[in-house]
Every structure is written in C-alpha cells, then in structure tokens.
Amino acid sequence: MLKIDNLHAQVDGKDILKGLSLEVKAGEVHAIMGPNGSGKSTLGHVLAGRPGYTASAGTVSFMGQDVLQLETEERAHLGIFLAFQYPVEIPGVSNMEFLKASVDAMREHRSLEPLDTVSFMKQAREASKAVDLDPAFLKRGVNEGFSGGEKKRNELMQMMLLEPTLGILDETDSGLDIDALQVVANGVNAMRSPERSFILVTHYQRLLDYIEPDFVHVLSDGRIVKSGDKSLALELEEKGYGWIEDEVA
Amino acid sequence: MADFIQTLLAASNTQVPAFLRQRQDSGARQWTASHMPTRKTEAWKYTSLHALNRDFCAAERSGASVDQLGLALPDFGGSRLVFVDGFLREDLSQLDLPAGAELVRFADASSSQAERIAAQLGSVVNNEQHMFANLNDATLADGVFLDIAANTVLETPVHLLWLTSNREPAFTVNQRLLVVLGNNAQATVIEHFTGNANAAFTNGITELVLADGAHLLHHRLHLEEAGAMHIGGVHASLGRDSTLDSFHLALGSELKRIDVVINHHGAGAHCDLNGIYLLRGSEHVDYHSCIEHTVPHCTTDEVFRGIIGDQASAVFNGRIHIHPDAQKTRAELSNKNLLTSTSAEINTKPELEIYADDVACAHGATVAQLDEGMLHYLRTRGVNRDEAEVMLSYGFINELVEGVKLESLQDFLRPMLAQRFSRDPRLTRHLA
DSSP, X not given: XXXXXXXXXXXXXXXXXXXXXXXXXXXXXXXXXXXXXXXXXXXXXXXXXXXXXXXXXEEEEETTEEGGGSOHHHHHHHTEEEXXXXXXXXXXXXXHHHHHHHHHHHHHHTTXXXXXXXXXHHHHHHHHHHTTOOGXXXXXXETTTOOHHHHHHHHHHHHHHHOOSEEXXXXXXXXXXXXXXXXXXXXXXXXOBTTBEEEEEOSOSHHHHHSOOSEEEEEETTEEEEEEOHHHHHHHHHHOSHHHHHHHO | OOTHHHHHHHHHTSSOOHHHHHHHHHHHHHHHHSOOOOTTSGGGTTOOOGGGOSOOEEOOOOOXXXXXXXXXXXXXXXXXXXXXXXXXXXXXXXXXXXTXXXXXXXXXXXXXXHHHHHHHTTSSSOTTTOHHHHHHHHTOSOOEEEEEOTTOBOOSOEEEEEEOOOOSSOEEEEEEEEEXXXXXXXXXXXXXXXXXXXXXXXXXXXXXXXOTTOEEEEEEEXXXXXXXXXXXXXXXXXXXXXXXXXXXXXXXBSEEEEEEEEEEOSTTOEEEEEEEEEEOTTOEEEEEEEEEEOSSSOEEEEEEEEEEOTTOEEEEEEEEEEOTTOTTOXXXXXXXXXXXXXXXXXXXXXXXXXXXXSOEEEEEEEEEOOOHHHHHHHHHTTOOHHHHHHHHHHHHHHHHHHTOSOHHHHHHHHHHHHHHHOSOGGGGGGGO
C-alpha cells in the first residue's frame, strides 16, 4: 500500500528526514515512536503534502502512485488522511459546511453523487456521537474555540466520515485524558479493516495499550533505527530512547 | 464646478412641489459656489472623482419589463416601492401598511405630509460636511417619506429598490429617503440599489430620524455593478433609548462613496452598525462612517469587513467622536480586510476622538491575505484549492451575513453572494 524508500526531506532548508524507509501493507497498524525532533511529525506532513516540507531524495509510493508528485488534495482523494497534532481553527466556516465539502469532494473523486443534506447530516451526527462530541459542534466554526481534546475528536470524526485508506495520526494522543484517549482508540479500532492501514505517530506507549500495533518503529535523527513488534514499545517505555541511540552509535 | 451639473440644474427645477423649492434653490446656490473635491481634500484622499468628468443627462422614464431590466425582484413581504432610473414603477410596487404608517412620494404628499417632510428633511444631514448633499438638494424633485407614528409597530419590511438601467448616454439619478419613527415606533427598512448600468450616477441621501425608544432595523444594499457610480449616504439621528440596527453591503463598481453618519442625540441610544464590501476587477468602494456621541450612556458596535481582489481599491474610514458630555459611552469599531490579490488595495483608518474621561472605547483595523495554514488544512481533506479559497473568503464575511436579522434578506443574500464569489457552482456548493 505505502512504500517509502530512502526519503530525505527538508523543512525551511533544514534536513529533517535523512533516509527513511518504511513499508506499510494493507490492514497493518504501524506505530512510530521517537524522541522530540526525530522527524516524526515531519513524516506525516511530507506524506500529506504540507507546503514548505520538501522531499529532496527518495520515493514515496501509495497505491502504486508517486505521492510526491501529487497535489495535497489529490493525496487526500487517493485515501491519505492526516489527523493533525495541531488542527487549525477556521472561523466563519462551519464544521458542517467543511465536512460536507470534504465528503462531497471525496465522493466526486470516487464518481459518486454528492450526499443529500439529510443523509449527510445523519452521518455527521452519528460520527459526532461516536467520538463523543456534542452535535452542536457541527454548527460552530471549524475547530473555533475547541479545547485540545475537542479538536482531536473533531479530527477523528473527519477520519470516520472520509473513510481513508491510510490514516496517519500525528500525536493524536497528546494532551488527551484517559477517557478521550479511549474514545480515539475505539474510533480507530472500529475502523480497522483488512483494506485500511494506520500510522500512529506517538511519544508514549500509552496509546498502544488501546490500539495494538502490528509493528513499532523507532525514529531517530530522521531515520528508522529500530523496528519490532509491540514489545518494543514496552521496552522503550521502560528504558527510554537513550539505549537505542547508544546501540545505533 | 463640473459641467455635468449645469444640464441637470437646468432640467431639474421643473415640476417641483412647492415645499421643496426653497431647498432646491439653496442647494443649487451652495453647490455652484463650492469646488469639486480633489485628492488633496482629506475626506476624498483615496477616492478619485475622475469618473464624473463626462456629460450626464437627466434620466428618462423607462417602461422596460423586469426581464428586460435583468432585475431579480426579491419578495421580502410587506411594502415595496420600485424606482427605475429614478422613476416610480407602480406596476412593480405594492403597499401593505397598518394604521399609523405612511409611505408616500414627496410628489404625492398631502399637505399634512408635506408639512412633516418640510420640517424634517435636511435636519439630520450636515450639508457643510457633505457637499454632495447640496447637489442632492439642488436636483431634488421627488423622494420617499416613511413616517411611523408613535407606538406603531410595522411588522413587515419596507423594501425600497432603486434600479439604474443600462442605457446610453450617461445619466444621473437623484435618490432621497426620509424615515421618521415616532416615540417607541418600530420598523424594518431595506434600501436596495441595483443595476448593471454602463454609466449611471446616483446621488443619494437617506435621513433616519428615530424618536425616543424607537427601533429601526435598517439595511442598505449597494448591489449596483459595472459602470454604476454612487455618491451618497445615510444620516441618522437617534433619540433617547432608541436603537438603530444598520446593515450595509456594497459590491464594487466604477465608483462608490457611501457615508454613514450616526448622531447619538438622546441618552441611552444604541447603534449596531455592520458592513461588508466586496470588490474585484478595477472597482472602487469608499465607506466613511462617523459616529457622533454627544450625550451620555450611548453605545456603538461597529464592524466592517471587506474582501478586495484583482486591482480593486477600497477605502474604509471609521470615525468615532466622543464629545465632552458623552460620559459612560461604550463604543467599539473593528475593520478587517482580506486582500486576495497582490495588486488589491485597501486604505483603512479607524479614528477615535475622545473628549470625555469615563468611556470604554476600542478600535482596530487589520489587513490580511488568505491563511496558507487554513488552505492546507482544507486541502488535506480533499477540498481543491479554488474551492478552499472560496470557503475561506466567504467564511471571512459569513458571520456578518448570519448576523442579518431579517431572515428573508439572508436567504436573498446567500446565493447572490455565493455567485459573487464564484460563477462555478461547484466551488460554492458548501453554501447551498
């Protein structure tokens, strides 16, 4: 599904990813862990096509397409979804308008008719219920005045409505209390399927108690330096990142 | 003085109701004695009157149908007067007024109405500060008078539509409206200017007189496009504990200059003033607002937002003047601008002049471009860049559109504005 080979990327001219390789097959859940500044968030942004994040070498192929050549919205149409660590607030554009425009854009790409307003509202209300977000939030400006936890739930709700092939969660767990964490985990687990994959970018092992990954990778200085199964996450929790960096050195 | 007016002056002093003649004479005298403002005149610094340098003739009566005029005639319920090129079209107008409410043309005024018009007309607008009011007086042959008696509540809106049609040669239209609300009277008024004239110059003055406790929901829509030129304004006088809720919208055209002057004359008066201006091409809109707080305990909430694209240029000058006696005033003014092109221009100047010491006032202005972070976020959700730009632009003014209290007007504005943002319906589908 996703194949990243020797990816080098720069942010504002500074090298952040320095030869990252990763393969994600359909249905797999990969956790990417690593210390601050190792390039975890950069990976998500490069995959989603954020301006200013430029790949200088390497390839990224998703569903057989060269992702790096695609516009941001084309990547979304192809099924890549990034749940932002810091979702932006958009006053004046209601969450409902925004979600409907997104869902319609995706459906258009799949040659489906746009949803009628009633069916869409029904779906949106169900999704908001599933992430434990008051439907009143649908009428508010996108993320406007939402708390940190509400923004994360809103990201999850979007993911549910857009049904991506690959969901990348960028530190979705940070700043969440246990209840909210559980809501996020339940949402992701409910969406897991043989056709859908996830990349969970996280600092802490805590999220992985709720969403069991197939693989755990440690990112350090722009590269994956160690991969393993979920037990690697527990080891990291116990020993920190220092021992891996020592091992690599 | 510009030549164009000579023809007008010659044409205008025919068939004028006697009670207007004196006003017309003095207007003509003042106008002839004054000089056309230049870019060195502070109040006209960023607005050129060059477009007025051509020969205008007086407007002629048109019998064109609604279709021929390209007029989308919205139905807000209530009463409606339609003027085409300054002439009333009775076939397109309707009256629905309760006892205590009168809506009449100056030309048709009874002697009692003429007396009331003569007593109030020109009482709010200050001709010395607004020289085009002299021109309006000078060419004044007709106007509209809405009078709501004390304690009368007008439930349905009064819709006044002025259309300038696309005719040659260039012509001028005089617009005048006088609204008088008695003590505790209530009314809703929509002033609506429209048309795609190639070259029509409208010179308008609206005066709003609110007696104590009166409540007016006022809307002024400048939807004239293309070569339409409009120099005019709204001048309001607010009595004790009265409320003026005023919404303004201007689409750009060749030249628009709109003055909004609010005089708080009675303690406890409140004014909500909201406005939107949308420009593209090489259009020009100039809004000048001036709020005079002369008495204590009055409040003003003013918000204007503009979106300027292409090579268009806009001006916003918002002045709040707190006089020495206006203690306990609360006044806020905000002006935000979105430039969607690197050649677009906005000259904004919020002014706060305070001579009282116990007041709470705030004012501010911002100029920004579309936020790249927001655009990116929308695009990661599959929305293409063009649609994302429309969403964000519309979002910039959406709050003000939603603030329009008259629902039927909101329903009219929404699709009209959507079309203004993009002719491609796919880009505005989220607004449907």
